[in-house]
Amino acid sequence: MDRGRPVDAELPPPDPWRVKVVEPVPFPTRAERQAALRRAGWNLFRLPASKVTVDLLTDSGVSAMSAAQWSGLMRGEEAYAGSASFDRFEAAVREVTGFPEVLPTHQGRGAEKVLFEVLARPGSVVPGNTHFDTTRAHIEHAGALALDLPAPEAGDLASAFPFKGNLDVRALERALSRAGAARAPLVLVTMTNNTAGGHPVSLGNLREVRSACDRFGVPLFLDAARFAENAWLARERDPALRGRTIREIARTYFDLADGCTCSAKKDALVNAGGFLAFRDRALAEKARRVLVLHEGFPTYGGLAARDLEAIAVGLREALDERHLAHRVGQVHRLGEALESAGVPCVRPFGGHAVFVDAGTFLPHLSPFQFPGQALGCALYLEAGVRGVEVGSLMFGAPNGTDSRPRPELLRLAIPRRVYNASHLDYVAHAFRRLAARREAIAGLRILEAGDVLRHFTARLAPLRPADAARVRGDWLSLPPIDPHAANGRHRAARSISRFRLRR
Numbered sequence: 001m002d003r004g005r006p007v008d009a010e011l012p013p014p015d016p017w018r019v020k021v022v023e024p025v026p027f028p029t030r031a032e033r034q035a036a037l038r039r040a041g042w043n044l045f046r047l048p049a050s051k052v053t054v055d056l057l058t059d060s061g062v063s064a065m066s067a068a069q070w071s072g073l074m075r076g077e078e079a080y081a082g083s084a085s086f087d088r089f090e091a092a093v094r095e096v097t098g099f100p101e102v103l104p105t106h107q108g109r110g111a112e113k114v115l116f117e118v119l120a121r122p123g124s125v126v127p128g129n130t131h132f133d134t135t136r137a138h139i140e141h142a143g144a145l146a147l148d149l150p151a152p153e154a155g156d157l158a159s160a161f162p163f164k165g166n167l168d169v170r171a172l173e174r175a176l177s178r179a180g181a182a183r184a185p186l187v188l189v190t191m192t193n194n195t196a197g198g199h200p201v202s203l204g205n206l207r208e209v210r211s212a213c214d215r216f217g218v219p220l221f222l223d224a225a226r227f228a229e230n231a232w233l234a235r236e237r238d239p240a241l242r243g244r245t246i247r248e249i250a251r252t253y254f255d256l257a258d259g260c261t262c263s264a265k266k267d268a269l270v271n272a273g274g275f276l277a278f279r280d281r282a283l284a285e286k287a288r289r290v291l292v293l294h295e296g297f298p299t300y301g302g303l304a305a306r307d308l309e310a311i312a313v314g315l316r317e318a319l320d321e322r323h324l325a326h327r328v329g330q331v332h333r334l335g336e337a338l339e340s341a342g343v344p345c346v347r348p349f350g351g352h353a354v355f356v357d358a359g360t361f362l363p364h365l366s367p368f369q370f371p372g373q374a375l376g377c378a379l380y381l382e383a384g385v386r387g388v389e390v391g392s393l394m395f396g397a398p399n400g401t402d403s404r405p406r407p408e409l410l411r412l413a414i415p416r417r418v419y420n421a422s423h424l425d426y427v428a429h430a431f432r433r434l435a436a437r438r439e440a441i442a443g444l445r446i447l448e449a450g451d452v453l454r455h456f457t458a459r460l461a462p463l464r465p466a467d468a469a470r471v472r473g474d475w476l477s478l479p480p481i482d483p484h485a486a487n488g489r490h491r492a493a494r495s496i497s498r499f500r501l502r503r
Contacts, residue, residue, distance in 0.1 A: 016322040041459030053384030056412040061265035063416035069310045076306030085305035092312035097254045099277035101284035104301030108263025111276040112138040119185040120144040128188040129167040130195040162237035163202040165193030176216040190223040191230040198350025200233035219258040225266040228318040229351030269314035337428035359408035369443025383430035394455040
């Protein structure tokens with residue numbers, strides 16, 4: 001069976017697409033990068049893309065669309081209600097997932113907003129393998145508890161365990177027993193598990209989760225943003241799935257669930273859009289009423305019809321095995337190059353990103369100094385490469401009450417069909433240079449931050465060596481910093497005493 005490889009296996013596999021349109025890559029000077037980072041408050045989300053050479057901040061909404069998708073844009077029927085574009089979108093979602101009730105949304109967090117407004121209540125508990133940032137924010141905004149129950153093996157970043165995205169079923173059973181169906185409105189399994197290194201959920205694990213949900217009368221939903229990558233990795237790592245197509249494997253996962261949220265900006269290869277899908281018609285009708293309030297009419301859901309057309313094409317292209325072999329292969333290529341340069345990474349490599357173990361790479365920085373963010377800023381200064389921190393800045397509680405230890409990671413998410421091997425080699429070379437002088441990378445402190453999703457908008461500043469020794473997991477007693485100071489000198493500025501770092 002041809003599993004996405006060239007017919008002649010002795011030849012190296014070429015990229016499974018040809019370049020048709022090109023976009024110039026920016027090459028800002030080091031001085032320009034330094035100025036941009038200072039203006040951004042050492043927050044990589046605040047950097048203008050025009051100052052980034054290789055952008056690995058996210059794989060969401062940054063894919064290159066295919067010729068078939070661009071053709072679909074021209075086919076879009078821009079009717080407020082009843083567009084034929086919605087019919088084609090709905091048919092594609094039903095074909096891939098098997099869910100009969102389909103609601104379009106402007107992106108994945110739109111689907112999360114609707115789902116948790118319908119199901120979650122103050123005091124309820126939503127268990128999952130590991131909730132990502134926006135998912136957690138929507139659950140907590142509804143007054144519920146986002147309960148992470150990752151597989152125990154996920155805690156060993158370097159182990160070869162193949163399914164670190166799994167949910168701890170025994171812990172789930174204990175949680176459901178305590179909460180009961182009245183307080184647990186759903187279980188949400190994210191696949192792949194973004195927070196746990198982009199690792200897949202095994203089919204066997206999802207079957208056990210389904211069984212537990214059935215025993216306690218709790219519906220099971222999937223966060224299916226990376227459903228195709230999960231299916232590919234599952235087949236690569238589970239001998240029982242060998243010989244099955246990716247489309248068949250993905251559908252088997254969906255068949256175990258009662259519904260899903262999906263950011264189409266990931267595996268569906270589009271720049272905007274998502275959806276919410278259900279088996280239960282009554283629940284879908286409740287969601288449609290909320291959808292009208294927040295997203296738009298149920299046949300467009302905050303999207304232009306042309307976006308619905310692109311999703312319909314992209315969902316099918318996501319299951320193309322040549323595409324997946326190349327896409328996951330790029331992640332593994334970068335991971336292997338980084339490890340050969342002495343950079344510790346989460347193992348095995350996942351499906352959409354390489355996760356650098358910043359805590360191990362920068363042992364001189366404590367979690368209170370945000371090693372993942374510090375490494376990300378150093379990488380940008382070195383080569384104009386942008387990643388994203390997944391650690392104490394992203395998940396630490398703003399009031400410092402979160403005492404759970406977390407890995408301190410820098411995620412390098414690879415956009416689909418955008419970069420080639422030379423770009424990834426460039427990133428690896430930048431890390432080789434950083435590795436030679438990692439001890440000089442300084443920690444960071446927060447100047448200002450919001451209470452929700454603070455990593456998107458926070459402003460930070462580098463710590464001086466004298467200050468680094470005074471950082472504690474308590475109120476910071478350092479003098480405030482002017483983020484606009486020309487050389488980072490300490491000046492009188494707004495107080496930061498209201499910010500507490502996670503213990």
